[in-house]
Amino acid sequence: MLQKLTQWSRLKSPWILHLNTGACNACDIEVVAALTPRFDVERFGILLEGTPRHADVIICTGPATRQMKDRLIRVYEQTPDPKFVMAVGACAMSGCVYRGAYNIIGGIDQLIPVDVYVPGCPIRPDALIEGVVKLLDKIKQGAK
Amino acid sequence: MSFEIPIGPQHPALKEPIGVRVTVDGEIIRDADLHLGYNHRGVEKLAEQKNWTQNIYLMERICGICSHSHATCYVQGVEKLMEIEPPKRGLFIRILVSELERVHSHLLWLGVAGHEAGFDSFFMYVWRDREIVMDILETISGNRVHYAINTIGGVRRDLDELQAKHILDSLEVLRQRSEYYQKLGTTEPSFVARLAGVGYLSKEDAIELCAVGPTLRASGVPMDVRKDDPYAVYDEVPFEVCTADTCDVLGRTVVRIKELMQSYNIIEYLLKNLPDGPIAVRAPRRAKPNEVVSRYEAPRGENIHYIKSNGTDKPERLKVRAPTLANYAATIKMLKNGFIADVPLIFAAIDPCICCAERSVAIVEEKTQQERIVTMSSLRELNLKITNYQARKREAEWPL
Numbered sequence: 001m002l003q004k005l006t007q008w009s010r011l012k013s014p015w016i017l018h019l020n021t022g023a024c025n026a027c028d029i030e031v032v033a034a035l036t037p038r039f040d041v042e043r044f045g046i047l048l049e050g051t052p053r054h055a056d057v058i059i060c061t062g063p064a065t066r067q068m069k070d071r072l073i074r075v076y077e078q079t080p081d082p083k084f085v086m087a088v089g090a091c092a093m094s095g096c097v098y099r100g101a102y103n104i105i106g107g108i109d110q111l112i113p114v115d116v117y118v119p120g121c122p123i124r125p126d127a128l129i130e131g132v133v134k135l136l137d138k139i140k141q142g143a144k
Numbered sequence: 145m146s147f148e149i150p151i152g153p154q155h156p157a158l159k160e161p162i163g164v165r166v167t168v169d170g171e172i173i174r175d176a177d178l179h180l181g182y183n184h185r186g187v188e189k190l191a192e193q194k195n196w197t198q199n200i201y202l203m204e205r206i207c208g209i210c211s212h213s214h215a216t217c218y219v220q221g222v223e224k225l226m227e228i229e230p231p232k233r234g235l236f237i238r239i240l241v242s243e244l245e246r247v248h249s250h251l252l253w254l255g256v257a258g259h260e261a262g263f264d265s266f267f268m269y270v271w272r273d274r275e276i277v278m279d280i281l282e283t284i285s286g287n288r289v290h291y292a293i294n295t296i297g298g299v300r301r302d303l304d305e306l307q308a309k310h311i312l313d314s315l316e317v318l319r320q321r322s323e324y325y326q327k328l329g330t331t332e333p334s335f336v337a338r339l340a341g342v343g344y345l346s347k348e349d350a351i352e353l354c355a356v357g358p359t360l361r362a363s364g365v366p367m368d369v370r371k372d373d374p375y376a377v378y379d380e381v382p383f384e385v386c387t388a389d390t391c392d393v394l395g396r397t398v399v400r401i402k403e404l405m406q407s408y409n410i411i412e413y414l415l416k417n418l419p420d421g422p423i424a425v426r427a428p429r430r431a432k433p434n435e436v437v438s439r440y441e442a443p444r445g446e447n448i449h450y451i452k453s454n455g456t457d458k459p460e461r462l463k464v465r466a467p468t469l470a471n472y473a474a475t476i477k478m479l480k481n482g483f484i485a486d487v488p489l490i491f492a493a494i495d496p497c498i499c500c501a502e503r504s505v506a507i508v509e510e511k512t513q514q515e516r517i518v519t520m521s522s523l524r525e526l527n528l529k530i531t532n533y534q535a536r537k538r539e540a541e542w543p544l
């Protein structure tokens with residue numbers, strides 16, 4: 001019963017943490033744009049949270065610079081279980097145009113496990129919403 | 145008794161990774177120190193490995209908010225190097241996009257300022273209207289954020305009658321909304337009380353610390369590259385440089401709202417006087433050995449690109465000085481003797497674009513103090529060495 005309840009609340013209100021690991025800002029403003037009235041992901045109960053300790057989903061943008069590497073891992077560890085990671089944008093997936101630069105690890109899946117990839121450079125807010133819906137589906141299926 | 149408080153790199157108030165270390169005495173900030181480099185990607189070094197055309201897209205990805213600024217600044221420089229003159233219509237469209245970008249950037253900022261001041265409905269309102277600009281940009285270029293409209297020698301997409309009409313219609317809506325925000329932003333008592341007097345930067349300090357853009361103009365210095373050193377077609381476009389003399393965050397808000405109005409006028413002028421003709425000329429693949437400095441007034445201030453060519457199809461050196469970098473020194477000044485609660489607001493007021501400002505410096509050898517030129521591979525090795533093999537310093541040491 002309790003499990004059902006937590007599962008239900010997890011599905012109905014995934015709280016997200018937006019983490020920029022060296023993105024060019026374009027993906028970030030599109031993530032924020034997804035929260036504002038035109039796209040409004042809040043209708044899925046999605047809320048942008050400030051601290052990793054409140055979050056269920058980490059939305060990661062950017063190609064993971066070496067400087068951010070340790071911080072990214074630390075933020076991941078601080079997030080309470082169960083946690084999900086979305087790699088948003090071509091950068092977070094593979095490094096995009098920066099691939100091969102000396103300071104770039106190239107894709108956050110090199111550092112932490114990723115659940116959903118959202119392609120695009122930058123992503124459109126619609127794509128982000130689809131990504132979130134897919135993630136919710138995944139959580140639902142995992143529960144069954 | 146003073147404490148040191150680390151803010152960032154991941155902090156709810158800062159949208160991008162940057163570390164601020166403030167020394168506080170009670171509630172009052174005595175000193176501030178910036179820790180940079182979290183967003184450094186090595187764009188300048190990367191640019192040396194790509195050819196002139198590929199670099200346009202790399203330059204665009206320096207920053208997502210002022211992507212057109214960097215691309216235009218770079219393209220202008222390369223055009224000077226290659227000694228080609230883009231056609232008039234191409235320039236008009238280029239400037240049209242850059243003004244639209246200014247509108248979207250200023251609206252974005254206005255929203256963020258509202259959010260930082262605790263006025264969230266203002267934030268939502270502004271961002272809703274910002275979508276109108278995004279739609280315009282999408283109709284012109286096909287993209288919402290990275291427009292990819294520049295090419296060396298002109299622009300890549302033409303504008304037709306219908307699009308021009310659509311833009312003019314949307315502009316009317318935007319104008320009305322901005323007037324409403326102007327009224328709201330400058331008369332709503334709680335909002336004004338939150339912004340007035342915060343982050344004071346006197347005129348002398350602003351000049352001395354080389355502030356740029358709206359931060360400088362809000363301290364009463366009418367400086368704008370578009371007026372002082374007109375590039376493209378700005379010498380024939382009528383517009384005014386907006387200033388304010390309150391020297392605080394309120395002034396910066398007012399300057400930006402006024403600039404919005406000016407931008408609408410410029411866009412209208414550009415659309416009504418759009419000349420006929422081709423939009424681009426063919427560019428050569430190589431540029432003669434030479435060097436050039438290109439200036440551009442980005443939404444956040446003056447953007448400078450230094451480009452050096454050596455006769456091949458790749459730049460030998462590309463240096464980017466983004467406006468945010470120029471504003472850092474002034475920010476420290478503004479933070480000093482302010483309250484901790486004002487940190488996000490003051491920071492937001494310069495409209496920081498951290499990814500723009502993360503440029504690397506030359507490697508200076510510690511012992512000999514000598515600068516040296518390094519190759520990409522050795523830089524990469526060096527970086528690996530530093531990040532992997534060094535004992536990591538703990539970031540947040542609570543001083544208790």
Ligand code: SF4
Pocket residue numbers: 023024025026027028061062063088089090091092096097120121122123205208
């Ligand atoms: S994917 Fe593209 S738009 Fe997104 S952060 Fe990377 S370079 Fe910028």
